[in-house]
Amino acid sequence: MIFGATDGMSFTSELLAAAIRLGCGVRLLPDEALPVAPCVFFANHSSHLDFATIWAALPPAQRHRVRPVAGRDYWEKTPLRRWLAVRVFHAVLIERQKVTVATNPLAPMVAALDAGASLIVFPEGTRSADGKLQPFKSGLHHLARARPTTPLVPIFLDNLNRILPKGDFLPVPLVATLAVGAPLVFDAVEPKPDFLARAHHALAALQRP
């Protein structure tokens, strides 16, 4: 495991994070910008680099506990993807297609949060081809309802679809930007569509005009 909380690895991971920040042109977020406790970061999704960019920009305390949530169907398709997802990114893999009680995608996410991890989720469900923000799937609402006190932090990523677009494997070193919004507070009586609209709006508001 390259990404992780073990002390022996922290120097390597610091170095890797600095290299990713240099490569994508994003700055290290200051500690004050984020809650200290485990939280759910929700971001727009347009590139395979999205998780690595957020991971690298997080201050070390959050970086060491954060895990991406990713689709099992995609990330278990080849041995390379599986190695990247499980060993390198330490991802929480969830079922997207044949959801049953036994493969409930919520359970591993809640378990990770309870174990002290922060999560990165992409509520659009998949990568956007043109970089435009797509409608949210309802997963974010299920997660928020299951752990209503966990802060929900919106993160907007700009330009990553140009750096490494969907369907290509060669990155182009343009400058990405990363914007963090104020945490959302879950309200148990708010209807699901309203909550999802509010979350979508909070993320869209971080987009540069």
Add this chain to the structure above:
Amino acid sequence: MNPDRATLIMVGGIVALLALSSLITAVLKSRQPTGTISPVIANLDARVRAWWVMVAIFSAALFTGGLGSIILFALTSFFALREFLTLTPTRPADHRALFWAFFVVVPLQYVLVAQQWYGLFAIFIPVYVFLFIPIRCALGADPQHFLERTAKIQWALMVCVYFVSHVPALLMLDIPGFHGANARLVLFLVLVAQLSDVLQYVWGKLCGRHKIAPVLSPSKTWEGFIGGTLSASAVGAGLWWATPFNPWQAGALSFIITLMGFFGGLVMSAIKRDRGVKDYGALIEGHGGVMDRIDSICFAAPVFFHLVRFFFT
């Protein structure tokens, strides 16, 4: 190549100038009411600090001889191209063309500089890359804004790579009686262009009243332009002993450098205003991006290079 006496004197002069700037900034800061600092002074402070870093890197490259300068300007081109193309809208069909631009065109252009292959250096980007970029974009099969997209990529490569590569290309000029001293030409060009920027800023802040192009660049004034270009040209003329030129030639070439530098700043500002940004980036504290710092050099370098090549080799 060991640094000679003249190079050492010039670098020493720059360090003395920077020390003076740091001193003046410190005095200005101490005169501020306690606890507050005006944005202008804070920016000045950041700029002077960044100058120290830039001068350290540039001197180190200069003292390592040819290869150091070539690598430094190749990296400068890479980062400038990155800022330029980030601001320039392209489409997914251009992705591979952009990959070639960063990882093939930039290194190849500087390999040509290192090989001192003037013939290909002079036409590689204006001819072969000009042909290649639209071909690679066309293979993406997306006609929307096609001419605009390829023109923007070509423009970015001309300004950020082709023009900038003319600075280390000065090392390949064979000037009678000036063998092994071409690094001083690089220093002369960069020093005069940057000093002109600084002096235009200083004159503008001290007595700037009449704006030249308020829409494109609100900080450019006639007072700053005239004071800056003339005083930088005077300094350039005073550096004739470090160059293959006589004082008049050094002064005239310096004046052309400052003039082209001014127009370079103006053109690059027009692009920024069109894209609705103030700076090309945030890599250099107080200055903005790499492109904000080298816009004057981009436009001055090819003209200076060809004038020296035509009249002195």
